[in-house]
Amino acid sequence: MSDSVAVVGAGPVGLAAALAAHSLGLEPVLLEAGARTARRPGSRAIFIHRATLDRLERIRPGLSAEISGQGLVWDTKRTLWAGRQVHLRTYPTTAATAPFSSLPQTVVEDVLRRACDEAGIRSVWGDPVADVDSGAAGVRLRTRSGGVYEAGHVIAADGSRSTVRERVGIALRGSTSETEFVVIDVADGPVRAPAERIFHYRHPGVAGRNVLLVPFRGGWRVDVQCRPGDDAARLVANAPRWLPRVLPQVPDPEITWSSVYRFQQRLADRFADASGRVLLAGEAAHLLPPFGARGMNSGISDAVAAATAVREGTVADYARARQEAAEGNIRAAGAALDHLLAVRPAQRGRQWAAAALSPLWPKAGHWLDAAPYGPRIRKLTY
Numbered sequence: 001m002s003d004s005v006a007v008v009g010a011g012p013v014g015l016a017a018a019l020a021a022h023s024l025g026l027e028p029v030l031l032e033a034g035a036r037t038a039r040r041p042g043s044r045a046i047f048i049h050r051a052t053l054d055r056l057e058r059i060r061p062g063l064s065a066e067i068s069g070q071g072l073v074w075d076t077k078r079t080l081w082a083g084r085q086v087h088l089r090t091y092p093t094t095a096a097t098a099p100f101s102s103l104p105q106t107v108v109e110d111v112l113r114r115a116c117d118e119a120g121i122r123s124v125w126g127d128p129v130a131d132v133d134s135g136a137a138g139v140r141l142r143t144r145s146g147g148v149y150e151a152g153h154v155i156a157a158d159g160s161r162s163t164v165r166e167r168v169g170i171a172l173r174g175s176t177s178e179t180e181f182v183v184i185d186v187a188d189g190p191v192r193a194p195a196e197r198i199f200h201y202r203h204p205g206v207a208g209r210n211v212l213l214v215p216f217r218g219g220w221r222v223d224v225q226c227r228p229g230d231d232a233a234r235l236v237a238n239a240p241r242w243l244p245r246v247l248p249q250v251p252d253p254e255i256t257w258s259s260v261y262r263f264q265q266r267l268a269d270r271f272a273d274a275s276g277r278v279l280l281a282g283e284a285a286h287l288l289p290p291f292g293a294r295g296m297n298s299g300i301s302d303a304v305a306a307a308t309a310v311r312e313g314t315v316a317d318y319a320r321a322r323q324e325a326a327e328g329n330i331r332a333a334g335a336a337l338d339h340l341l342a343v344r345p346a347q348r349g350r351q352w353a354a355a356a357l358s359p360l361w362p363k364a365g366h367w368l369d370a371a372p373y374g375p376r377i378r379k380l381t382y
């Protein structure tokens with residue numbers, strides 16, 4: 001039993017954990033609450049970093065090309081202030097050299113599921129884990145239908161409402177933004193518009209709200225920051241009226257998904273339970289605002305590190321290192337959120353000043369372009 005590992009949750013993090021465990025010679029079993037054929041709506045993560053692709057490639061050769069082959073790369077970043085361009089950067093890039101790939105999380109999950117099947121990883125679908133008994137000798141999991149699984153270790157990748165985390169008594173603490181964000185996916189039009197990432201401060205087409213437009217393979221993500229007092233549901237209902245003003249690239253935009261979020265910054269008290277047998281990974285351990293695209297990306301880092309720690313018997317090191325990484329990610333994504341909310345008059349003043357100076361001083365425009373994503377990813381071990 002001591003070498004066996006059960007992975008709970010077949011989201012991107014659980015799937016990556018099962019593949020990583022398999023690549024290390026462990027024999028994982030993957031336990032998922034949803035049906036094998038179920039697909040969660042919405043594209044959620046649409047940005048996978050090169051470092052994550054490289055990590056996946058190391059655990060299963062071919063995965064990086066398979067994922068990035070279905071993704072999109074843009075070579076232009078643009079930022080506007082009240083309709084006036086304050087920053088433009090284009091850089092030559094190709095799918096092979098780009099530092100990222102942009103595609104729906106559902107596609108990444110499909111590729112990872114297929115890879116798990118091809119690797120012969122045992123998986124059980126449609127039966128949520130309901131109880132966890134963890135001790136020095138190992139872990140016993142019970143599912144809702146009465147199934148019992150025993151394993152030396154459990155990697156809990158069962159998402160933000162993790163049953164495993166709750167059963168082993170680890171709290172998730174932090175805060176939720178008061179401001180709501182409307183997130184809408186729009187399908188590509190008949191002709192693919194040039195792929196550019198565009199950030200608008202105070203977009204005149206939506207009464208001065210901040211708007212982020214991100215292209216991904218198959219569509220566009222439109223992210224609108226509500227203002228205090230906004231009725232977010234009404235903003236969503238009215239989207240067919242204002243979308244053509246913010247996304248003129250796509251005539252007659254077809255909405256494929258919409259949702260309203262309050263972004264969370266939450267961290268588990270510990271990343272492993274007292275017995276060192278249960279390791280938390282991904283959203284079971286940390287929740288971040290999406291700015292900087294650290295959620296799924298850092299979750300896949302957790303997954304690979306967790307499987308390695310089980311193999312090498314270094315669970316305590318895992319728990320310490322990944323908690324530190326998550327703290328860094330929460331700080332970085334929190335800094336981006338702070339910038340966007342600009343609650344303090346000094347922050348708003350700096351942004352106004354940068355917008356005014358940008359025609360003369362390109363660094364000011366560059367700062368306005370970069371700040372909504374938090375510090376550069378390479379400065380952190382995300």
Ligand SMILES: Cc1cc2nc3c(=O)[nH]c(=O)nc-3n(C[C@H](O)[C@H](O)[C@H](O)COP(=O)(O)OP(=O)(O)OC[C@H]3O[C@@H](n4cnc5c(N)ncnc54)[C@H](O)[C@@H]3O)c2cc1C
Nearest residue numbers: 009011013033045046047129158159282283293295296297
């Ligand atoms: C609008 C939006 C945009 C985002 N953009 C990005 C981005 O660009 N880049 C990025 O890196 N991240 C992004 N994220 C975050 C990313 O979507 C999450 O970090 C990622 O889904 C977390 O994966 P996970 O596997 O930890 O959890 P989940 O995806 O939630 O998967 C958990 C799995 O566990 C299963 N489960 C739950 N309970 C049980 C149980 N009791 N037993 C068995 N199984 C169970 C669930 O059914 C599910 O399949 C974004 C999120 C949102 C909402």
